[in-house]
Amino acid sequence: MTIVWWVLGGLAVVLTASLLVVRAVVGRIVLPGTDRWTPVLEVSDDSVLLPITDDTLQAGEYGLWHDGDGHTTVGPVLEVDESAGTVRRAVLRTTGDVGSRVRWSGHVHPDPAAMGVDWSEVALDTPVGPAPAWIVRPSDGADRSSRTWAVHVHGIRTTRVTALRTVPAALELGWTSIVPSFRGDGEAPREGRASHLGAREWPDVDAALDHAVVHGAERIVVVAWSMGATITHELLGRSAHRDRVAGVVLVAPALDWEATVRSQAARAGVPGVVVGAALGAMASPLLCRAVGLRSRVDVRTLSWLRRPPALPPVLLVHSTGDTTVPFAVSEEFASRHPDTVTLAVSAPAEHAWERNADAVWFDEQVTAWADRLG
Template sequence: MRLAYLVAAGSLVAGGLAIASLMIASLAVVRQIVRTDAPRRERLRVLAVDDVSSSPYTVTLPLNAATQAPGQYAIWFDSGRGYAQLGAVLAVDERASIVTREVVSARGTPLRAGLSARWSGVVPSQAADVGLPFTAVIVSTALGLAPAYRFDAPIDRPPASTWAIHIHGQGASRASPLRGVPVAHRAGLTSLVVSYRNDHEAPSSRDRKSMLGQTEWRDIDAALDYAVAHGAESIILVGWSMGAMIALQLTRSSQHRKRIIGLCLIAPVVDWRSTILAAGRRARVPALVTRLALGALESPLWRRATGLQESMHLLDLDWIDNGSDLNVPTLVLHSFGDLSVPIALSRAFADAHTGLVELVTLPPAPHTLEWNRSPHRWESALSDWLYRVQLSRSPWRSSE
């Protein structure tokens, strides 16, 4: 009934667009929302590389808002076979529209002029570059064996009974949340950096689609099994983007929810419906098409067309209006510069959970690049919050 009404309204509001066209357009939106194989296009051109024999050397790139932003970033090139971590901006030539940055380190294909590249906030890009001892471990999930990185707490402290579980976002990998591991380590925590279904590291589900956190939390719950089996008594979840939604779902559904004593959410998705509607407006997708797509995600009748194994329950993925059961201290780190997940949603989330959610607004940065733009402020906010949470922790509170 609801879908039929929207389609009928669309035929009027959209000025006679065919129903079939609306259906096709909405399905295209759905496929973009749930796809896990989006191509990573290398849109930048490496213009010059200077003095490779010295350390550090420099790279010159086209000038834009991202390439001239202060902070620590990276570029991937040669179809992902090369990687370079970039440091400070050394020169900007606005007339020539170019920027020169320091190259801190590089690996893989040698960096050279003429290569296509992709801008990235993944710094560092592999566990070995975090600068801390780690072990590659395996988490047994319902779908199979999922790889994880384990960073033990400092050896000069008592064995850590509190673990941090770091959860990446949609379309990302375990490399993305490595940025948060040093802070957790300094706070005396053991860190487990996890993978989950359809992220191209963990086993895939049959449909190979993202369920936006609705099912992915089960793989992270298996990671909590691993942590508890290896000595974790209390757990702090560190979730990035969609990883924040997964963390929130765990506070509601995990068998270990009594042990969860805090959440740190970075550029979080806290309400998928509002996030998708905002993305549709930004992309100038007609509102009717976006709303039809939301209906298709939820409708069992559209499952064959969407390719999903099960329908979405978007109300359960709304922690602003449907999150009254949230009962753990939560830190949100977010930026006004995030155009993918509006900070207004984080504000609404904090307002809905006054006294429980602390929102720290960071300088303008694109989605999940708050640490890259302001690493000292980001780490200071998280470090202070971790200290306060551990000081007042109560791992065996009620889970009602």
């Protein structure tokens, strides 16, 4: 009997340790990340001096969130001093005091007010409670604005401010925009810390479609960033308004979470068998709560490759430089649907920075594609 107890005790230890490892891997997938701060070496009204990093050398326009209140939008690189390890970038606009450190981001607009547009905020009636959303209207009162609405959907580990980058193209087209929040993003009602990769979040965005239709939308274009693509996948299959969706714009989309997670795990040196166990636990009705989820998430059912929804015209904008979401998945998806999907390959850019790298090119891709919708 002593040997049996030792065996059972050892098995319990192994199972507990395995569960802890799997839970940690799931946490890397679904929990918020930690902020990365960049020191500010020098700042003036028209420039800021930062250490050389992969981020600070990126071409284009980016946002610096201050450590405290405020935001700075930086533009072109003005000077690189490799011996000192510094890069100077132009300051395009700023609010608040910059301080000693900043958080680098793709958020060129901290809110709609900074864009100088006609905007307001509404509360959407979602299943988890009232969730804030921005409404942005064309200033010229174009006839199409009353019947075509763009719903801009942000991704994981960020907020609706991310999705403001596609509003300028919608304004140029004369569309009214709605930019919703959803559970887990820090603005909508809280439902735990873990993202469910769109499986639980999509009804919150569906409330934005409800709002658009109630206020006169006859056509809807869903504009989705990163994980927003998974939410869009569910909207196309499950929303009562799916027949009104005239087109979809996907930016750096997470089209297949298994491929995305395995790609990132390989970069981090996490064994494939551990990744498989983590994804299996997420999909299990028995284990999902043990790894921190409120309900099961089967990434196979959320995949555009495994289970493509009925597709309206799709514009897919992605960069080969994306090290977070594999470009190869976007390329494969576009090749499978050549009559429906238009793939626009941006200049090399990190994840969801396609517009940051070249805003003019990006907006032209959206407006040219949208003009073909009629």
